[in-house]
Amino acid sequence: MKRFFPVMLICLSLLLGACVSKNTFEQKVNEADQLSQDVAQLENDVATLQQEKKQQQDDMSKLNARLVEVLQQNSKLQRSLLAASAEQERKEGDISRHQQRINMLQDQLNDMQQTNDNLLATIEELQQQVEKERIAKEARLAKVKNTYDQLVGALEEEIERGELTISNLEGKLSVNMLNKILFDSGKAEVKPEGKKVLSSLGGVLNQFPDKALRIEGHTDNVQISSRLIEKFPSNWELSTARATNIVHYLQDQGGVPGERLATCGYSEYQPVADNETPEGRAENRRTEIVLVPFESGVGFKVEE
Incomplete structure (x- = not known):
């Protein structure tokens, strides 16, 4: 089922091949490839989590080995205590000195026991911390995937029409729109067809109140023409103006x-x-809406 949706898109494109242009077909294939890459990225995230879990298990094994070593030292100390006590009693018969020796060794034994207790407590604390981190990471991955699936489902028609794409790169969700849908060349005002897309998008994004939206404007490397340079001195102003209007x-x-x-x-x-090809420059002229953690009353949260 992981690759069902991209395969369905390719099949649908093939069935409708007689009715659509070559460019539309290629666009559908590219979208299917993008979704396949997104699924692969999620699988990579799971593999990374499993690798981290293995590393944590290795760390736990080392701590257990250290505990065994300390317990062995404890046993050796106990044997030394018994041997010293017997030898002292046999040679000197001095109960007082014998008791002092026992007390000293007992103190050492108590210190070692305290060390053992502290080590055991540390191991238990680390185990709890590792488990909490594992659960939290799995929850974050599941939440990101769930949000991604909901976005794809809610915006399926817009995706099929090639008006936008949705990507999930290392847990970073973003909605990507080419500027040809939103803006005329050299302008920052949103076109009517772009407004329709944004209206649909706004309704969907409001379903995720725990996400803030960072609108990012991007241009190609073609410099501003002389007729527009008074309004937009550089691509900095143009990209910022477009993002602000959205x-x-x-x-x-x-x-x-x-x-x-x-x-x-x-x-x-x-x-x-x-940027050396027209097709590449067209891809670079884009607007991305990045979903980042948000908490009401707190604002944007720092991403981990």
């Missing part, structure tokens, strides 16, 4: 509370494709 729309029309929104522009400096 924030305004999500708040004013999509009903997303302002405290859950943030905006930033990355200009041309975080490309996802080669």
Whole structure:
């Protein structure tokens, strides 16, 4: 079932091949590949968690070995105590000195016992901590996957139309939209068809009140033309203006509370494709809505 959804998309594209253009077919295949990569990433996350669990088990084995060593030292000390007591009593018959020797060894024995108790308590505490971390990590992975599945299900039509994609990279969920859907070339005002997509998106994102939305604007490396340079001196201003306008729309029309929104522009400096080709530049001209942890009354939380 892990690869059912991408395979279904490919089959649907093949069945409709007679009715759609080659570009649409390729787009569907790319989307299917992207979803397959997302599933593979989740599997990698599970493998990483299992590796961490194994490392923790190795650490526990080392602590147990240390405990055995201490207990052996304890046993040796006890034998020394008995041997010393017998030898002292036999040679000197001095009850007082014999008792002092016993007391000294007893103190050492008590110290060793305390060390044993502390080590056992440390082992138990580490075991509890490891278990809590394991449960927390599994819960985070499950929650991210559940949110991803819900987003894909809720935005299935928009995904099929090629209006957006959803990615999950190392537990970071983001909704990715190409700027050709949202903006005309060199402009920051959201197009009518872009507003329709954002309206649908806002309704879905409001279903996740524990997530804040960081809207990130990106451009290609083509410099601003002379006719636009007065309004947008560089791609910094253009990417930031586009992200800001999306924030305004999500708040004013999509009903997303302002405290859950943030905006930033990355200009041309975080490309996802080669800027040397038209296709690569088109991919780099994009807007990403990144879902990050949020708590009402606290605000954005630091991501682990």
